[in-house]
Amino acid sequence: MSRVVGRHTLLAEVRDLLERGDSVALHGPVGVGKSALLDDLEAGYVVQGAVSLRAGGAADERALPFAALRDLMAQVPGFLVADLPDHVRGCVEAGLVGLTATDELRSDLAAAFHAVLDAWAGDQRVLLLLDDVQWLDNESSRIVGYARRRLRGRVSVVATVGPGEGDDIDVSGLHPVEVAPLPADDMVDLLCAHGLPADVAHKIYVESGGIPSLALSLAGALGATPSLLGRPTPLPTSLERVLRERFLSQPADVRETLRYAALVHRPSVRELERAGRPGAEDDLRRAGRAGLVSPGEGAVRFTPTMLRSIVADAIPPTERAELHRRLAAVAPSAAQRLRHRALAEPSPDTELAHDLGLAARDAAEGGARELAAELYLLAADRAPCELSEERVEWLATAVETAAPGNHVELLNRGLTDFLETRPTPAQAVRVRLAVPELAGAGPAVLDEVLTAALADAGDDDRLVAMVLLQRARMALMESRPTAAARAAERAVTLLEDVGADDDLAVGLTALAVARRWLGLDHAHYLARAVDLDVPVPTGFLHTSPDYMAARFAFYNDQLDEAWAGFLALLAHVERGAGMDHVHVLRCLVEVGARAGRCREANDFAARAMRVGEEYGLTAHTGWFITAQAELAGGDLARARTLARRGAEAAAERGDTRYLQRHLVLLGQALLRTGDASGARCALTRIRDIEREQGIADPTVNRWQADLVSALVLLGRLDEAEELLGEARRVLDGRGGTDGVAAQLDRAEAELLIARGDLPGAELVLDRSAKVCADVGMRIDLGRSLVVRGHLERRRRRVSAARTALQSAHELFVSLHAASWVEQVRAELEPGRTPVADDPLLERLTDGEARVAREVAQGASNREIAERTFVSVKTVEATLTRIYRKLDVRSRTQLATLLVPQPPE
Structure with a gap:
């Protein structure tokens, strides 16, 4: 089994090329895992009886003649070396040390190495592995190249190629294969295997740019969430030194372009070219091969992001100031020109501080929060003593501006300075209320922050209302609508008294949400908020x-x-x-x-x-969004993986709202992949959370119909019926629930089919399909067609069942609902002809009858699971119910009952 994570397709491609007689050159950034691929290939071929020769280049050894050849010949069996001419054998046995690289010696050694490989390849397969060929010494490179070109198809060569002075190394005749950075899912798998939580692993993936070696180095150094009141976890000194040395080892033009990039607000190829770096695109490509930057959409991203400060700090102060002046002259906006001017002139300046403050306000209004926050901080830094009041306000606004964009480093800089000032109560409250806007802040921290903010608010009704509104919003994020409604109601009362319409609109909105979740009247609160029409x-x-x-x-x-x-x-x-x-x-x-x-x-x-x-x-937010899209139009297995990861991460962080969202998707994914028991557990957790928190609105999470379906699959029909009745009662008299009712109708149809009430199933299924079509719930319409196919199959109408499933298939194809297309295709192409109808099957549910037919045709439990889209455990449980209903004790007896005996 491969020890490499996420490279199975690439390894298969390389092996296919080698089997065809081609040799391969692996290209990719430093640290991307090319050497690990050589390890995996070597281990696999040695197990198959092949032999391998391996050598690697090193920058410090490139000037040593025959260094790599020495390593290769040291791995050759003595009996092959013994057959070499005496003078060559003597050189080899002496370790190829102290030799003058003459044309005659090169020729002799090239012939000898060719002869050794030729003889060895006659008995068994030979794999020649060359790591970092750009650093091979020239003598070894020429000799190895001579042999590999003449033994093509007999000796397999795999070489790794990285950046270096040997960029022009001859790899002609080697099939190029690009080793790209690991994608997010594979990187998370790799780091989780080393014991990291999935959300921390994803953070490291982003920081590393998908480079495995850098990710593994960062794994023990970065915390899950930077400190809210301190600095982010620093890089370990050893890694910082490695990154600095890697930067300093780059060619001069690459280093210069990276210096410019480190000083520009959001560097891009276009901006760097405007700043006087015409070869910026090529320089960044070479920096990417060195693992210093990662591809992005427009902006240049240092990997890790802390490398940016390492590069900036490596520039001497006077040179850095001069670079900022040059950049100010070509900056694309007035705000960025001011930024460079302020960074070039660190002394206090009243006029400059005011200009920075105004530019920051304009940038924030334009949506450029990161730039705005930095400009506010620069305004505070450049403020002389007489601007002490303005300085406090700039710091407070910097924190408020940075938090919603999750600009942690800027927020911490502003917060550190702000805590050393004497703010007004309003400023103190504003800063404290900004902290909860930072992604990843846990409930315990937020509760502490909001308690302190309430103390700062004192008797100021508007400030108290602002704190209460933040409490209401946090309570909604934690799925505590009762607490949210209580806080929002108090806030709205206070804000109505003081006439603060801006905050009142937010308060009425929060109150409407909380009351809706509680199943209470809510529409007029939201209507009032909309009518206020505040920016x-x-x-x-x-x-x-x-x-x-x-x-x-x-x-x-x-x-x-x-x-x-x-x-x-x-x-x-x-x-x-x-x-x-x-x-x-x-x-x-x-x-x-x-x-x-x-x-x-x-x-x-x-x-x-x-x-x-x-x-x-936070990663689990993105995982929910991706899993939702995958569940409908992508890969079902990936949706299940992301939903499971997200549920675990949300639970760990105390994010109850996203926990519920992930559990809904996890339940659906498990149900569709046949794990009805797992689906039941996931969906029951949501029910328990809703009951505990008093959530009564069935339109929010929508777990009821899928839980009914899971219970039907498990044969727990009475429990399914009880849940269905409970869900129906919640809908009585409530508006906006037609779609939920249609989903419950579909689930009820599955229950009725299982009970054998086929006319009743048809009635509710017709109703479900009509509502889904009317409101535009087209995925649910397709699901109704699938259930229609099951109903017709239970009626023994094979043609009608196939027509319904084909209609579902065509609908899902038109919607690009890839996961549903695959699922319906599996039902349309089961791979076997159904057993003839048998009266005994009337005693079974549709799902049980299908399993019974498969057993009668000799299918194993695993084969049945694959054909019917359920798990092996579900098949086993279904068989137990079948045996009980038909009074048989084994699959042999079941097959005997269902397969007609030949006539005597």
Whole structure:
């Protein structure tokens, strides 16, 4: 079994090339794992009886003639060396030391090495492995090249090629294979195998740019979440030294381009070229091969991000100031020109401080929060003593600006300085309320921060209301609607008294959400908030009335309205705070997945992951979004993996809201892959959370129908019926629940089919399909067609069953619902002809009858599981029920009952 994570496809490609007689050159960044691939290939071929010769180049040894050849010849058996000419054998046995590299000696050694490999390859397969060929000494490189070209097809060569002075190394005749950085899922698997939690592993993936060696080095050095009141965990000295040396070892033009990139706010190829680096694109490509930067969309990303400060600190102060002056002259905006000017002139300056403050305000209004936060900090740094009041305000605003974008380093810089000032109560409250906007802050920290903020607020009703509003929002994030409603109601009362409409709109919105979750009247609160029509600052769009109006439309299955609303909001967050951006993208993915906009859902999910990685947001947020898209239009197994990881991470962080979201997806994925028992456990956890927290709105999580389906598959029909009745009673008299009722109808149809009430099943299934079509729940419409196929099959209408399944297949294909397409295709192509109808099957449910037919045709439990899309455990449990119903004790007896005996 391969010891390399995430490289199975690449290894298979290399092995196929070697089997065809080709040799291979592995290209990729430093630390990407090329040597590990050589290890894996070597181990695999040695097990098969092949022999391997391996050597590697080193920068310090490139000037030593015959160094690599010496290593290779040392691995050759003595009997092959003994057959060499005396003078050559003597050189080899002496270790090829102290030789003058003459043309005659090169020729003799090339012939000798060729002869050795030729003789050895006559008896067994020979694998020649060359690591870092760019650093092989020239003499060895020429001799090895001579042999490999003449033994093509008989001696397999795999070489790794990295950056270095030997970039022009001759690898002609070797098939190039690119070894790319590991994708996120594989990197998380690798780091989890080393004992890291999945969310920490994902953070390290982002920092490392997918480079395994760097990720493993960072694994023990980075904390899961930077300190809110201190500095992020620093790099260990050893790794910092390695990165500095790797940077300093680059060619002069690459180093110069990276220096410019380290000083620019958001460096891009275009900006670096404008700044006087015309070869920036090529320089960055070479830096990428050295593992110093990773590919990004537009902006240059240092790997790890802390390398940026290492590069900047390596520039002498006077030279750094001069570079900033040059960059100020070509900066694309007035704000960035001011930034470079301030960094070049560190002394206090009243006019400059005021200009920086104004530029920061304009940048924040334009959505450039990171730049705005840095400008506020620079304004505070450049403020002389007489601007002490302005300095405190700039620091407070810097923290407020940085938090929603999750700009941790800027927030910590501002917070450290702010804590040394004497702020007003309002400023103290504002700063404390900004902390909860930082992604990854846990409930314990937030409770402490909000308690302190309430003390700072004193008797100021507006400040008290602001703290209460933040408490309400945090309570909603923790799925505590009762506490949220209580806090929001008090806040709204205070804000109505003081006439603060901006905050009142937020308070009414929070109150509407909490009351809806509790099953209480809520619509007029949200309507009041919308009517106030107050502007929403960038970074807080997800708390706004317009956002929640679109969210309620989604809950009510008004999918076109929700889609239009979130698309309109997306335009406002494209350059705003990261979490705001992700919130809107998440909603678009959720709406798209329900409406059957699978291709768009996948695109939005990919954008959400990129934004989350750029802003360092908690990984389980992105995993939910991706799992939602995969569940509808992607890979079912990946959806299950991400949902499981996300549930574990959310539970670890105390994020109850996202825990529920992940459990819904996990339950659906497990149900669809045949693990009805696992689905039941996941969905029951949501039910328990809702009961504990008093959540009574069935439109929020939507677990009921899938739990009924799981119970039916498990044969727990009475329990399924009880749950169905309970869910129906919750819907009575409640608006906006037609879609939920349609999903329950589909689940009820499955229950009725299992009980043998086929006319009743048809009635509720017709109702489900009509509502799904009317409201645009096209994925659910396809699911109704699948159940229709099961119903017709139970009626022994083979043609009608196939027609229903084909209709479902065509619908899912048109929606690009890849995972559903595969699932229905498996039902359409079971691979065996059904057993003839038998009266005994009337005693069984549809699922039980299908398993019984498969048994009668001689299928094993595992084969049945694969054909019926269930787990082996589910097959075993189903067989137990079949034996009990038909009064048989074994599969042999069952097959005998169902397979007609030949006539005598």
